[in-house]
Amino acid sequence: MDRRESFKAIVLGAVSSAILLESCGTKTEENVAEVIETPAGEPGRMPEEVAHQEAVSSKTFFAEHEMATITLLANIIIPADEKSGNAEEAGVPEFIEFIVKDKPEFQTPMRSGLKWLDIECLNRFEKAFKDCDEKQQMQVVDAIAYPQKAAPEMKKGVAFFSLMRNLTATGFFTSEMGVKDLGYEGNRPNLWKGVPDEVLKEYNLAYTEKELRECVRYDDLA
Amino acid sequence: MKDFQVKKEAKKYDAVIVGSGAGGGMAAYVLAKAGLKVCMLEAGAMYDPATDSAQLKNPWESPRRGASTKFRPFGDFDGCYWGWEIDGEPYTKAEGTEWDWWRARMLGGRTNHWGRISLRFGPKDFKHKSIDGLGEDWPIGYEDVKPYYDRVDRLIGVFGTNEGLEDEPDGVFLPPPLPRLHELMIKKAATGIGIPVIPSRLSVLTKKINDERGQCFYCAQCGRSCKAYADFSSSSCLVKPAVETGNLDVIPHAMAREVITNSEGLATGVSYVDTLDMQDYQVDGRVVILAASACESARLLLNSVSRRHPNGLANSSDVVGKYLHDSTGAAMGGVLPHLMGRKRYNEDGVGGMHVYTPWWLDNKKLDFPRGYHIEYWGGMQQPAYGFGWGIENLNGKMQVHGKTKEAGGYGKSLKDDYRFMYGAGVGMAGRGEAIAFEHNYCEIDPNVVDKYGIPVLRFNVKHSDYEINQAKHMNETFKEIMHEMGAVITWGGDNGPHNKWGLENPGKIIHEAGTVRMGNDPKRSALNKWSQAHDCKNLFCVDGGQFVSQADKNITWTIMALSMRASEYIVDQMKKQNL
Numbered sequence: 001m002d003r004r005e006s007f008k009a010i011v012l013g014a015v016s017s018a019i020l021l022e023s024c025g026t027k028t029e030e031n032v033a034e035v036i037e038t039p040a041g042e043p044g045r046m047p048e049e050v051a052h053q054e055a056v057s058s059k060t061f062f063a064e065h066e067m068a069t070i071t072l073l074a075n076i077i078i079p080a081d082e083k084s085g086n087a088e089e090a091g092v093p094e095f096i097e098f099i100v101k102d103k104p105e106f107q108t109p110m111r112s113g114l115k116w117l118d119i120e121c122l123n124r125f126e127k128a129f130k131d132c133d134e135k136q137q138m139q140v141v142d143a144i145a146y147p148q149k150a151a152p153e154m155k156k157g158v159a160f161f162s163l164m165r166n167l168t169a170t171g172f173f174t175s176e177m178g179v180k181d182l183g184y185e186g187n188r189p190n191l192w193k194g195v196p197d198e199v200l201k202e203y204n205l206a207y208t209e210k211e212l213r214e215c216v217r218y219d220d221l222a
Numbered sequence: 223m224k225d226f227q228v229k230k231e232a233k234k235y236d237a238v239i240v241g242s243g244a245g246g247g248m249a250a251y252v253l254a255k256a257g258l259k260v261c262m263l264e265a266g267a268m269y270d271p272a273t274d275s276a277q278l279k280n281p282w283e284s285p286r287r288g289a290s291t292k293f294r295p296f297g298d299f300d301g302c303y304w305g306w307e308i309d310g311e312p313y314t315k316a317e318g319t320e321w322d323w324w325r326a327r328m329l330g331g332r333t334n335h336w337g338r339i340s341l342r343f344g345p346k347d348f349k350h351k352s353i354d355g356l357g358e359d360w361p362i363g364y365e366d367v368k369p370y371y372d373r374v375d376r377l378i379g380v381f382g383t384n385e386g387l388e389d390e391p392d393g394v395f396l397p398p399p400l401p402r403l404h405e406l407m408i409k410k411a412a413t414g415i416g417i418p419v420i421p422s423r424l425s426v427l428t429k430k431i432n433d434e435r436g437q438c439f440y441c442a443q444c445g446r447s448c449k450a451y452a453d454f455s456s457s458s459c460l461v462k463p464a465v466e467t468g469n470l471d472v473i474p475h476a477m478a479r480e481v482i483t484n485s486e487g488l489a490t491g492v493s494y495v496d497t498l499d500m501q502d503y504q505v506d507g508r509v510v511i512l513a514a515s516a517c518e519s520a521r522l523l524l525n526s527v528s529r530r531h532p533n534g535l536a537n538s539s540d541v542v543g544k545y546l547h548d549s550t551g552a553a554m555g556g557v558l559p560h561l562m563g564r565k566r567y568n569e570d571g572v573g574g575m576h577v578y579t580p581w582w583l584d585n586k587k588l589d590f591p592r593g594y595h596i597e598y599w600g601g602m603q604q605p606a607y608g609f610g611w612g613i614e615n616l617n618g619k620m621q622v623h624g625k626t627k628e629a630g631g632y633g634k635s636l637k638d639d640y641r642f643m644y645g646a647g648v649g650m651a652g653r654g655e656a657i658a659f660e661h662n663y664c665e666i667d668p669n670v671v672d673k674y675g676i677p678v679l680r681f682n683v684k685h686s687d688y689e690i691n692q693a694k695h696m697n698e699t700f701k702e703i704m705h706e707m708g709a710v711i712t713w714g715g716d717n718g719p720h721n722k723w724g725l726e727n728p729g730k731i732i733h734e735a736g737t738v739r740m741g742n743d744p745k746r747s748a749l750n751k752w753s754q755a756h757d758c759k760n761l762f763c764v765d766g767g768q769f770v771s772q773a774d775k776n777i778t779w780t781i782m783a784l785s786m787r788a789s790e791y792i793v794d795q796m797k798k799q800n801l
Binding site: 178182195199205212 | 281282291400402403410421440566567568571604607611612629640641
């Protein structure tokens with residue numbers, strides 16, 4: 001993520017919270033611009049964290065060729081369907097680039113895994129993965145996507161694909177598109193009034209009289 | 223909160239408090255409200271949840287999607303600065319021993335992110351040696367602390383229910399939230415096999431209690447600290463109002479070096495390093511109150527060596543640093559197949575469980591002497607880093623829309639698996655009492671100093687069979703509850719003797735206690751029953767250090783009750799001119 005972009009996102013987040021909570025006063029467009037220009041004043045962040053963030057963001061880990069391969073794989077793992085877009089549209093490749101710099105323990109498994117994939121494709125088709133046609137790509141993916149039935153000599157590829165799957169899923173379902181896709185409805189001020197009646201019925205459960213008597217209900221509020 | 227600087231010739235305070243967490247915050251609150259002039263030293267930065275919390279941020283607003291860093295081991299949005307390691311502030315461990323030490327460096331300390339589980343100790347918890355012969359009895363009993371628990375309940379606010387249980391005393395409770403769906407399932411399963419499940423007791427305001435603090439708006443993010451002050455953090459609920467009296471000065475970035483004593487052996491103040499300019503300063507007070515955390519307070523005492531106190535301050539008994547113990551912890555997680563494909567609705571609730579299990583058995587019939595309580599989690603939580611991780615170990619075992627698939631995979635089918643399984647997770651963790659042994663201790667490492675030149679702690683702690691047997695029992699209980707619920711265990715199920723039944727390293731549960739314990743015998747304790755040093759009457763310790771034992775309860779509520787009690791004693795003794 002672009003550094004300027006990321007600060008903008010953080011500031012906008014703060015503004016929307018202020019509106020929701022009515023506790024921070026009203027912020028104007030000028031305030032927002034000011035905060036973006038002076039990122040050192042980012043509230044609630046230690047200087048050490050800000051420095052770490054800058055250091056991580058200023059580096060590039062994956063080469064262009066590697067990023068192209070990651071993007072292809074991410075879109076194979078999470079493609080677009082009738083409900084939401086694909087991993088690329090959700091910013092998954094950028095997330096993977098960031099997280100391997102933030103968590104360096106992923107660097108060797110990812111880089112060596114990408115290399116394994118290319119060598120496998122070279123051996124099979126005399127081309128790197130990204131230059132293979134779709135049928136060829138899927139042939140290799142099918143050989144490493146199913147840990148239980150994969151051939152023993154595919155072990156390294158299976159481990160890499162599982163890591164790629166995990167990073168892609170985490171990146172996708174923590175993106176705005178992915179959270180919406182999942183249907184997570186929280187992270188907003190509300191009043192908890194218990195499990196909806198129709199859900200209780202579905203699972204054949206009910207609150208006890210004691211619970212209904214003792215717990216907070218907010219029935220007086222709309 | 224105002225900024226200011228103290229130079230060496232600073233004004234003389236009535237009290238100097240080291241630390242701003244639950245113990246220090248309460249002491250500052252009581253003393254400042256009583257009109258005393260108070261100075262608080264905090265090693266970290268100023269912090270106000272209203273402006274500094276990451277509450278209501280979405281996962282994509284963190285480039286690491288909420289993943290942990292060394293700055294935030296509980297995740298990028300967590301409300302605590304630092305944790306298991308701090309740059310330039312090492313600690314060491316004796317060979318073959320384990321201790322993980324969490325340190326916060328911020329106003330309010332760990333209370334900005336803690337679990338808000340606010341349990342009173344019961345009558346037995348203060349007198350456990352009389353029951354099983356292990357450890358030591360406290361010099362005080364439940365009846366001594368009860369009035370302070372009641373007042374802490376009213377001042378801070380805690381929800382719960384009066385259940386009339388002997389060792390889970392009733393309190394002054396706000397109404398608890400109704401259980402979530404998975405919590406109803408846990409309750410049904412556990413109570414069916416004789417394990418009680420009752421409303422949890424969390425310091426979260428389900429109703430407004432005053433004009434300074436808001437009511438909970440159910441975002442489940444207490445761990446980030448609350449912008450509306452609707453849960454308890456020392457920063458927002460104690461230090462802030464104390465500063466507003468005009469009687470409390472807070473000095474941030476002040477790392478205490480030692481307690482200064484005079485020729486009579488009395489405390490005169492505290493010397494500290496300003497962590498920004500690396501210069502040394504001193505602030506004087508009529509009394510010195512340590513609340514730097516159990517281990518930091520012990521470290522400060524052991525580093526305060528003088529002619530009158532050659533073994534460290536308040537340590538003629540040689541107990542300072544000893545009897546260090548933490549809550550035990552073991553956990554298990556799984557999925558509830560019947561919750562897969564569930565209807566979506568907002569079930570965030572408060573930041574933590576709505577129900578829990580207090581200790582329910584008789585240890586006389588068991589092979590471990592002390593109990594544990596069980597904490598629960600699950601449901602449709604905000605997606606964060608780690609979401610979907612390891613699905614290749616799960617989706618081959620589950621029926622997805624009635625069909626069993628090959629494990630792993632990719633594509634539209636896989637994408638649907640994540641949706642289908644979302645919100646079906648469930649987990650539980652035991653938090654138990656460990657025995658406070660003399661041979662579990664921290665001491666000054668003679669060879670290592672931190673970046674301020676202050677000698678650091680070396681830990682020497684090992685679990686005993688009591689803790690390991692307790693963890694085994696936790697695992698058996700968890701498995702029974704999981705089985706009753708029809709859950710598929712996905713982790714923790716293979717715990718066994720090879721990994722001490724998943725028992726976490728001591729320190730890991732972040733309930734350190736026992737290092738400056740109280741007692742009636744000055745030869746066997748550092749403090750008297752008023753949290754006052756036997757060897758130095760104007761020195762107090764009001765954090766977890768003073769604990770004789772820590773019960774199967776989280777210790778924060780008792781820290782606050784004891785700190786309130788000690789602080790009122792200080793006010794009283796000053797009025798009587800005994801201090």
